[in-house]
Amino acid sequence: MTAFTTPEWQALADMDTDHRALRFLTAGSVDDGKSTLIGRLLYDARAILADQLDALEKKAAGAPIDLSLLTDGLEAEREQGITIDVAYRYFATRRRKFIIADAPGHEQYTRNMVTAAAGSDAAVVLVDITKLDTAQQPVALLPQTRRHALLAQLLRVPSIVFAVNKLDAVADPGAAFAAARDALQAFARQAGIAVAGIVPVSALRGDNVTRRLDADWYDGPALLELLERLPAARERSDGALLLPVQYVARDGDGTGHQPRVLWGRIAHGQVRAGDEVQVLPGGERARVAELRRAGETVDVVEAGQSAGLVLDRQVDVSRGDWIATPDSARTSSRFSATLAWLDTEPAQPGRRYWLRHGHRWVQARIVQIDHRLDIHTLQPTDAQALAVNEIGRVVVEAQQPLPVEAYADNRVGGALIMVDPVSNRTSGALLVASAD
DSSP: OOSSOHHHHHHHHHSOOOOSOEEEEEEESTTSSHHHHHHHHHHHTTOSOHHHHHHHHHHHTTSOOOGGGGTOOSHHHHHHTSOOSOEEEEEEOSSOEEEEEEOOOSGGGHHHHHHHHTTOSEEEEEEEGGGSOTTSSSOOOOHHHHHHHHHHHHTTOSEEEEEEEOGGGSSOHHHHHHHHHHHHHHHHHHHTOOEEEEEEOBTTTTBTTSSOOOBTTBOSOOHHHHHHHSOOOOOOOSSSOEEEOOEEEEOOOSSSOOOEEEEEEOSBSEEETTOEEEEETTOOEEEEEEEEETTEEOSEEETTSEEEEEESSOOOOOTTOEEESTTTOOOEEEEEEEEEEOOSSOBOTTOEEEEEETTEEEEEEEEEEEEEEOTTTOOEEOOSOBOTTOEEEEEEEEEEEEOOOOTTTOTTTTEEEEEOTTTOOEEEEEEEEEEO
């Protein structure tokens, strides 16, 4: 009885090891054991400072160490026993390096989970087996488990892993895991989520976290073994260039000549010295006279890397503009998008917000709400507004045209945030579906 079909795990096992650092987040409902799982990974990987370990051992006073304290760093988190803010931790094995984001499980802090997912290569969604009625068929998953998995999918996190936790606390772990696994697989099929794996773990005891579980009902990999094999996300480096300008600098060479260098991280494509480029939304064209990266002059820079462009003529470019291959990017002021609403004030048609796309801020309004996604049935339902933590499809109209792309094609060009102009709260995350 295994959560992996042989071809799925064999395909990962046969892959060349990706030595790039893997950024992954842990998510799930409150008290599912996210912080304890991360503490277990850090503890087993020996990524804990000696004085930190001494402090934990003294506090435990001979009892087992509370590994969740390694990530719950805020005073309010320690007092309440919950994770409020996203906590980042780093560790490494002989195979690769890892950057972990411990996302809050409480529904009130879902917005922080969206922040953590935005740049992640993988998501580990924890499922607390003790909170499920495994005798019920089919097993009903917790709403927050479904919500976090859906958000990870909507935010295009490439690999989604379910970790069924606390199996040491049930009488028949094999049967309980099988029931939870079947429910997760059914949910994933219904939601269209490509699952990288479903693994049983006990974060508290360390079962199947860094070492394989010795059980006749599971013959798949340990969680860490799976994470070591997952690919790191990489935006496409072929095709047209798209680069959001982050800042413009003057770079003196000691002779009085100070060329303007346009800096930004390439969203997709690549740029070479001599290429013709177009500045958006203005539309002016120029050629790349010189190309910089990490303080050196280079011939080519690819997607995911930061580049400094010196153009062959003076063009009006400022922070927030975009640089693209001529005629490759289309600007639009009206587009359809999936909206993950994060504000306590509901999203309503007609209200104005600030939009941030790349490094540009523009005013915009929600023109209409097409539907709301029911996270239980995964079906669209009629809606006149979106409440906090709800997900829906909306039409947005901006005051200025933006070079938006479908989020499914590019996470940079297709992502925007909405900010309330009065409170300055981040109100929602927009994932572009199509532009008019």
